[in-house]
Amino acid sequence: MSNMSSNESEPVCKKPKIETEIEKESVEGETNVHKDLKNFSAFSLDKILYNNSNRKSVCLQGSFDGLSGTAIVLLEKTAFEDEKLKEKGAFFNEKSELKQIFQNDIYGNYECFPEYNPIKTTIIHPATDKHISKYSGNISFMVDETPELYKNIILPHIIEEQFDLSWLYNILDHKKEVERIIYEDNSESNGFVLLPDMKWDGKTIETLHILALVHTRGIKSLRDLSKDHLTLLKNIQTIGQNIIQEKYNIPASQLRVYLHYQPSFYHLHVHFTYLQFDAPGIYTERAHLLSNVISNLELLSDYYQKVSLPFVVQENSTLCKILKSKGILN
């Protein structure tokens, strides 16, 4: 009963923390594979962590010859781009070879081999055990998080884990990925950075996925929000929608704007995806629409401290083990 087919449970390609300083040092001191990788000839597969035949994506564990450390390889076939299909001769040309499989009456089945058909690839190397467990498929459980459960178990767990956010601070501090920033509002309390989600190629409108990362530090998740954050949230909503309209020609009515609970990392961020796109993590047990979040805070400033928030936890996670040990899940 694996749930690999589910969008929701699909392991999300976020950058997880690196556990300790020692571990971090060893990671940085080591040669990673990215320096001069030209093809997959040096890759040896150890294990298929998941294979999602619906999304045409796989996650693999293996290693590269001559390099120590485990590698995680995520492969995902790319969606078709409307623009490319429409452009005369770009896709439909002599190089789009067709090989007939069978034919019956007016119906024919073929294999098509176009000139350009890339596979979106993410390589994590060297990967930690956390990465492996993150990308391994497993079943999920629904947890009904009351304010008490949050205070007594979930929050202490979040603090205990001390997720490393240096990759994110690198972005906010313009130390990394500067060229990927789509828009920035520098305000300390209401500002944010807009950039493509790691899983998005940055150009295919049909799979548009943009993140707003707030500049303010210390807002972990929905649970920390109050009326005080309304200006920030409305700022993200309005500016985000405007920028996406201007830059990608997608109107607000074609956007799904939401926060995750639980989020993949505990620094407030908002997702923008194209409404016609079945993005991962848009199921009701994980995604909270920003406009509804704003409305909730307008109704009740301490809404997110008082409400029960259901969320889904993966079987192989530390949190699931904790919840099981406390008898909250069985």
Add this chain to the structure above:
Amino acid sequence: MSNMSSNESEPVCKKPKIETEIEKESVEGETNVHKDLKNFSAFSLDKILYNNSNRKSVCLQGSFDGLSGTAIVLLEKTAFEDEKLKEKGAFFNEKSELKQIFQNDIYGNYECFPEYNPIKTTIIHPATDKHISKYSGNISFMVDETPELYKNIILPHIIEEQFDLSWLYNILDHKKEVERIIYEDNSESNGFVLLPDMKWDGKTIETLHILALVHTRGIKSLRDLSKDHLTLLKNIQTIGQNIIQEKYNIPASQLRVYLHYQPSFYHLHVHFTYLQFDAPGIYTERAHLLSNVISNLELLSDYYQKVSLPFVVQENSTLCKILKSKGILN
């Protein structure tokens, strides 16, 4: 009452019947494209009927140079085959070219160009109007429903449409589908009927989908709920979960229990689906988890009269036309 945005809406790649003998004759009398098709150079695109970026599939309408009649072209990227990935040198070889897009710390994004990466292709030629309408998609719009919008436009529309509920009253009155009832609580104010959703075969646990239909009449949707309905809602939650545990051996932590907004019919009902199942209509813009609904009502009795509820409307619906005519959607 369509809910096209969900999985439900995906046009299915089935071969439809050809309507009449006359039509069939004319089809057979004509030269179709399949005789000697080597590539797509002769294809001209007229229209993209749908583009599913999740499944990486598109459906196109166009024509082939020198041939009369419309052609429908279905393209779908292929899923990864476990066997191929595992076979040494079959996928991971020198011909699996990698082009780096960006790199940050241990993470690298690439485009991979393997030796063999076919696109599953179906060509229907000549295609009839029936084929075209069958494969045409339908886009959806996000509507942010404020209490005012509900009162002034949505509610009058619901009343105006006067959705026929006789099929449902037939169930509640034991005039139809009696043998499908899984459980019944006869209480007039807090009772309900539990039965398989029409789309469920009633036995495959992996796609379990059960409905609770309340006995009380007149509760149209979430918008009508108040603290007065807490007993009813908790009753549905507790008994529904218990019955499903007993009868299908699925614990509460493996169930997604939710209401739709907008619902497909305006008589209060609750969905139970298996958590590992990507059921249609479980996206955040449509599904509201019952435990969260209960928590909201406990916080604020008139929560659902005061809150903004986003929902999704289909382009070809009457409601969409009304919203466009009023300038609420454009």
